[in-house]
Amino acid sequence: MKRFLLKRILSGVLIIFISLLICFVLIHAAPGNPVTILAGHDNPSPEMIESLTEKYGLDKPLPMQFVNYLGTLLKGDLGYSIVSDKPVVTLIAEKIFPTLLLALTGVILAVVIGTMLGIYAARKKGSRFDVAVNSISYVFDSTPGFWLGLMMILLFASTFKLFPTAGMVDLRAGYTGSAKVLDILHHLFLPLLTVTLIQIPRFFRIARSSVIQIMSEDFITTFRAAGMKESQIFRDYVFKNAILPTVTLFGISLAYVLGGIVIVEIVFAWPGMGRLLMDAIMKRDYPLLMGIYLTLSVSISVTMLLVDIVYAAIDPRIRYE
Amino acid sequence: MSLLSIKNANVIYKVKDTEIHAVNDVSFEVEQQDSVGIVGESGSGKSTLAMMILRLLPKDTSVTEGEIEFDDRELLKMTEEEFDKLRWTELAAVFQKSMNALSPVHRIGHQMMNIYKVHCPNVSKLETKKRVLELFRMVNLPERVFHLYQHELSGGMMQRVSIALSLMFNPKLIIMDEATTALDVITESQILEEIMKLQKELKLTRLMITHDMSIVANTCRKVAVMYAGCLLEYGLVTDVIASPRHPYTIGLLKSFPNFKGERAEIYSMDGNLPDLSRLPEGCVFAPRCPYAQKKCFTCPPQTVTYENGRQVMCHFEGGNNGIQY
Structure with a gap:
């Protein structure tokens, strides 16, 4: 297990390095750079551009720039945002909590609700409930998140005025303590509902199909022939076998949501990393962009590592030696 | 007395x-401590018959009729609760594909203890x-x-x-459904030896489902030949193998290579199982039967x-009408 962990962490570091490299190449290949944006549109001064280019080391060859970035990164320094001149760490730290709050809660809720619905549908296979939830799941699976978000705002915020349309806190109220928590929850509801609804179908379907598949396995016949009650068979044997694909999907989904939540965040003006990322892309803020990608790839690598460990704990057929 | x-x-x-008529009017008796082999090709209804005795057929897609008397009790009329008490304590089974007989993510001992607790909590x-142990x-x-x-x-x-x-x-009765089919011949024969030894020691009655006539010949006292859900011939292994009376049994026996003797081409029956x-x-066998007469296509034979x-289901059994097999 120790050797596996070490190997897995090393490969995680390698993956992070490669994704950083790809990201670095891509953003530098995009037209424009932060200096021209800083210099302004109307009458940019060539001297200022030159001095800024030199200041941020953008005159050096690309491989050199990448090595320099890695060098400072290894010292634990993510650098300064070119546009706002604040440390990248501070900028990300301000925005990471709302993103994690939305993404993690959304995926966890989707896992719990989707899996429960899936198990129930599988046990009542062919029933009205099964058919109905199955069809609905396809609808939500093919709905784009931003559109669903807009519909939510239209329905619950604009028409019924049940929830706020945007933001994470009511800026004018200035709540503190438990009132603030309630206010955040109130703001969280619609974006969370959107993320959860988009994620539920995949968990529903994988739980449903794996329960149906496990129920038809030969060992279920053994337990039935032995006179074990259906409820005990399900509780003791079907569940543990059927939950394995869900664990895998959980890791993949979390990675997907962390990266893909941007648009939902923008629709709801949620003050998370999505907004930060979009701004950084628009302004070609290289250090900030790299910092955000680094955060995303580290959290995805850590999630995958955790999923692998959990998987090994549940399934004895997977041994890490 | 029959069990x-x-x-x-x-x-x-x-x-x-x-x-789909998977089992059609099958009747036979199994004596106490007897061993009966049920042979037939795939789709002949032998596993369905086993599942019927164990009451493991899917309730929503299958209909069962007839009587199954086990140790003076009518199995098909028992309530689910009554039958659950009988399961495994008196009526046990070894299923095909034992590689999947237990859950892959639980320890074997744990699962066996769990099954033990079902009846002895x-x-x-x-x-x-x-x-x-x-x-x-x-x-x-x-x-x-x-x-x-x-x-x-x-x-x-x-x-x-x-x-x-x-x-x-x-248990009083063990049903073995293709229990050794997936094994190599050496392991298979070892396990069959052990099964026969255990049967004697524990005074078991054994119902053995297989498509391998040689296993039945070596390990069972009686044989039931099934085809298209019908029991075509039933009797002592020694009788049936020495002088098969149903054309299907004759064909089946001819389709196994002779261990001694010369290496002749193995017989294969024309045609397929009926729909x-x-x-x-x-x-049911008339379309493939080399001796079929007009009567065979119009009128179902009696057993x-x-x-x-010994039971035989054929119009012309025993050469009643001068047919030579």
């Missing part, structure tokens, strides 16, 4: 609008474990199997686990009983 007596058993699978953990010894398995998972065992060892599991409560959703008017409880 198991099956009378006019019928199983119909209902799939959408078609009805008040026995202590230690006693239960003792019983499981005793079962392992009976089928020549090492004790370490208790802590292993299914994928850590070979096919032969899993087969032994399945057999050990079926012996857990000293079980549209049973023929006459004899005739002879000496030693």
Whole structure:
């Protein structure tokens, strides 16, 4: 297990390095750079551009720039945002909590609700409930998140005025303590509902199909022939076998949501990393962009590592030696 | 006295609008401590018959008719609760594909103890474990199997686990459904030896389902030949193999290579199993029967009983009409 962990962490570091490299190449290949944006549109001064280019080391060859970035990164320094001149760490730290709050809660809720619905549908296979939830799941699976978000705002915020349309806190109220928590929850509801609804179908379907598949396995016949009650068979044997694909999907989904939540965040003006990322892309803020990608790839690598460990704990057929 | 007596058993699978007659009017009796082999090709209804006796057929898609008397009780009329008490304690089974006989993500010992607790919930953990280890010894398995998972065992060892599991409560009847089919011939013959030894020691009655006539010839006292859901011939192995009376049995016996003798080409029967959703008017085997006459296509044959409880379902059995097989 120790050797596996070490190997897995090393490969995680390698993956992070490669994704950083790809990201670095891509953003530098995009037209424009932060200096021209800083210099302004109307009458940019060539001297200022030159001095800024030199200041941020953008005159050096690309491989050199990448090595320099890695060098400072290894010292634990993510650098300064070119546009706002604040440390990248501070900028990300301000925005990471709302993103994690939305993404993690959304995926966890989707896992719990989707899996429960899936198990129930599988046990009542062919029933009205099964058919109905199955069809609905396809609808939500093919709905784009931003559109669903807009519909939510239209329905619950604009028409019924049940929830706020945007933001994470009511800026004018200035709540503190438990009132603030309630206010955040109130703001969280619609974006969370959107993320959860988009994620539920995949968990529903994988739980449903794996329960149906496990129920038809030969060992279920053994337990039935032995006179074990259906409820005990399900509780003791079907569940543990059927939950394995869900664990895998959980890791993949979390990675997907962390990266893909941007648009939902923008629709709801949620003050998370999505907004930060979009701004950084628009302004070609290289250090900030790299910092955000680094955060995303580290959290995805850590999630995958955790999923692998959990998987090994549940399934004895997977041994890490 | 017979332990198991099956009378006019019928199983119909209902799939959408078609009805598939998987078992048709099968009747035979199994004596106490007897061993009966059921042979037939795939789709002949032998596994369905086993599942019918064990009441494991899917309730929503299958209909069963007839009577199955087991130890003076009518199995098909019992309530689910009554039958649950009988399961495994009196009526156990070893299923095909024993590599999947248990859950892959739980330890074998744990699962066996769990099954033991279904019928003996008040026995202590230690006693239960003792019983499981005793079962392992009976089928020549090492004790370490208790802590292993299914994928850590070979096919032969899993087969032994399945057999050990079926012996857990000293059942009266064991149904073995293609129990050794997946094994190599050497392991297969070892396990069959052991099964016969255990049968004697534990005074078991055994119903063995297989498509291998040689296994039946070597390990069973009686044989039932099934085809398209019908029982075509039933009787003592010695009688049936020495002088088969049904054309299908004759064909079946001819299709196995002779161990001694010369190497002749093995006989293969023309045609396929009939469509079980549209049973023929006459004899089910008539379309493939080399001796079929006009009568065979129009009128279903009766089952005739002879000496030693031998049953044959054929119009022209025993050369009544001068047909030479």
